[in-house]
Amino acid sequence: MTDWLERNRWVWAGLGVLLLWAILSVTTGRFSLHSLSGVAVSASFLVLVALGQMLVVTTGRGNIDLSIASVLTLSAYASIVVTQGADARLPLALGAVLLIGLATGAANALLVVAFRVPAIIATLATGYILATGTLIANRWASGFTVSPLLKTLAAGRIEGVPLMLLVALLAVVLVGLVLQRTVYGRALSAVGQNERAAALAGIATGRIVTSAFLASAMLAGLTGMLLGAYVGGAFLEMGAPYLLQSLGAVVLGGSLIFGGASTALGTLFGALLLVLIVTTMQIAGLPPGTQDIVQGFAVIAVLALAGGRAVRRRRAAPANGSA
């Protein structure tokens, strides 16, 4: 049983979601299935970003992507500036957004892999450079007309089910399959656990790490595009909450912050849980400041509780017995 729980850490986040939902439904009569779908849409955007963050975290060595907030914001601007509300220009916008993701991801990977700059600093710095881009884009952006097709994708529903939720679920299933069942997933996990051993086992570690940063930046870009369509515009701080929340969803979901073991399903539940927590606080009428505080505490608390588990596993090794 404990072994099973150890291997399926997403269970805790799943239980948390159910529990919080149950409590909300009971205490507030008005918390219906409909408002749950609102939560689901918010979580869907978060899930997309968090999946990318998860891939980067999986590569281990403390890797993390702090540039996603800026990539997201800049992509939202780019999408709006390029489409100018016309569906015909959508492919162009998609190209621009993917280009932003590719360029940022490649820059991050180059710094981390080739120049051995710690990921935290490399991505922090690229994020700042992009922030300048958003400032400039903010002055360019005239009018906030969104392409109708994109708007449908981001905010539409089929049979009452938000399309965005389907997109997010599809992404979770895809990433989950890749992680669990493919050569790439194995290699990613191997690199995260022990980069040196992975290299000696013939895995192209540089390429694996690069791919994770590329995926993270591109997912953030696509999310920015969709989010911009959803809220009907772009604004300077729109990416900021996703920085901590993406990390929070990964950690809450049960992926190891030291890398090597991740779960897409857990990240889905982690994102849902985080959004539910925020929603709960909004319903309870807590001011936005308090929401930040609670989220910060939640991430630290979960890490502090889970951190020990990873350490115990590593400690079982004789050679670094008490290190």
Next chain:
Amino acid sequence: MTAAFRAAQDAPAQRVGAAAPDDRLAAAPKAVARLVGICKAFGPTQANDRIDLVVEAGEVLGLVGGNGAGKSTLMRILCGAGRADTGSIEIGGVPIDRDLYDTTLAQLGGIRIVHQELSLCDNLSVAENFFLESPEAARARPGWRARYRQRAHAALDEVFPRHGIDVDAPVGHLQIGQRQMVEIARAVAAPRVRLIILDEPTSSLGLERSLQLRALIKARAAAGLSFIFISHKLQEVVDIADRVLVLRNGRAAWTGPSAQASVAALVSAMGGPTEGTLRSRRAARVAGTEDTAAVARLSGPVVAPLGHDVVLRAGEVVGLAGLEGSGQRDLLHRLFGTPRGGISREGGASFVSGDRQKEGVFPLWSVLANIAVGRLQGRAPLGLVSDTAERAAAQQAAQGLKLDPARFDAPILDLSGGNQQKALVARALVGEARTILFDDPTRGVDVAAKEDFYALVGSVARAGRLVVWHSTEDIEFLECDRVLVFSGGRIVRELVGAQISEQAIVDASFAEAAALERDGTAGQRGFGDWLVDLAPFASLIAVFALMAWVNPMTVSLFGLDLLLGPAIALVLVALAQMFVVGGSEIDLGVGAFAGLVSVVSATLLVDTPALGFAVLAAGILAYAAIGATIQLRRIPAIVVTLGASFIWIGIGYSLQPTPGGSSPDWLTAALSWTLFGLPANLVLIGVAGLVALAIDRAPLGVVLRGFGNNPAAMRLSGWSPLRYAMVRYAIASLFAIAAGLALTGINTASDVNAGGPFTLISVAAVVMGGCALIGGMISPLGVVAGALTLALIGALLGALNVSTDYNAAVQGGLLLAMLVLRTVADRRSANR
């Protein structure tokens, strides 16, 4: 407990130090250390099994055993760095509860260990390392180092006359042999030391130094100091030790006076195979045919001494021999990598390292997954993996290795070292590689697993693969068809078939090596190093000159105040970040924290000063708690401080939803005086830098830098990681609080978001100031210069009419450019 123990340890120590050898014998013999029935298990591996270890005063105990025999585990327990499962511990005649015994008590008991990698901080000077060992003579006042400089000099002079080591040089600048000398001298000079454990002390000492060390051991032992001497050079052990303890598979295999021991007897007690059995096994093997396909070819400088290329063929077992570090491992890695520089290889290669923890196992995976990863090489990224196919392949590979398939689903770390190694060998076998490279594969493996491995190697090769085998145990080369002997990075002999014997290998390894004295003297600090140190100041001057050229007003006092005054907050935040970076961590919340302090000072400090100060004090405690959380739970500082940054912003936002407030009068006053015409801000920037410098140069700063460089060594020397993690973060919070106050004082209002951008700039300033992000190298004045440079660059952009929008990009770009440049420079100096 500790106090009583300390008293008990102090008394006899003085006696030992003062007494002549004869008096000591007359006194009641009290063992310096007495460990009885020590057991220690790691998972299923019994590393120590009922071992008794007694060291009498003035005795030299030789401790020998193969790798993995349990020596290191036993020594860790004796030093308090590891905890025994069962058994009793008695230090200096005082029984100690084994659950309470730790490095601090071991230190008090006068036990010191000299270990090649573990115990020096190489960012600190030789004298500072002496301080870490015996801090009681240090006072936090200028010139405190003099005493340790003296002590280091005296100790080195005594142990190694004509040592030629500069006690002010950072240990990192010393040669490996010199570091070893420093370690030995440091242990010997430690006050109240009674037992010194020397773990492979002569491995990197030249002959002369080894003899000096031997003389020292004899002299000190005669004066009552005890030694445990661990070495693979058995003749040395027999010569130096009074008594020898042989470990084998975690048990005491033999113990007795060294007069009764001989090298051959020790080898057989250690369980090493004899030459005869190995030789007969190779003879029994089907002979490799001569004309099999060539798989690899060695040419170029590495084979220069031989005068001809070496061709390695399928079906061969080729050994790489020589003294450790003579180039065997280098060749192995070159054979594994893409062919270049005269080394070529056909087909794939797989690599099996004996350093399982660092280069072998994937700790989170099962045995099966650890084996199956060998099948991934060369496959398409999105190819599917199948459990059944993997299991079948792994089963086949495991068969020849006697690795039980029933354990395939167990976590790899639950296996013994020997079985882990078998899984790694199986990993190499499940792939398609034509070449299998072994890097000391039997390190720390029990005898039975070794035998299984030896039996397998031949059959693997005969099945048509090339096996290249680097070993640190010469006897294993008797398993090889051919042996290439290395010396000084080149192959100096090629032994084939019957020519292979331990004697022949040793002769060839030493033939050229004898001429090489392995301990050189320290290289002088080059001009380049000075340039790096001066870079922050040079760039400050350059930017300042540029600024003055653009706007001559800059050079006036008024201009300076206008430009640099507001930089005081940045300087303080950067100094806060610097202390965190000194611990090899990064604080992503420092900017937000300064923003929060600014809010507190503009609201609470104005309305209810008492509450305001209480909140600031709570902030210091919170920072200490962050340090404690990171240390205790071993979680990444990045994520904790990122989470904390949201907490700071949240609190600030709750206190003051929109920018506003006002600066307390006293704060405004504190920033608006002049000293001899110098504005307050400029003076305060200088003061801040000097305060940080004072902390850094004080004993406390040395300890903090020590932790940033080598926490394991610090723990071993009895320093508390938890306490100093908290102190480090508390110091950082003090500087951040000062920064927040300065922000309010300058802006005469507050905005919680004002601090945010400081996080990146503080990291940039720290990097610009010449601090290493990893390794505890910090430089307060450099950081001040770096922060001022960044502030000036902002102003310069303004003067050039560049929009402030570009500030963030310029700062980020500068930071990256500096890091990339430094990486390139480091690589160049590493290649030199």
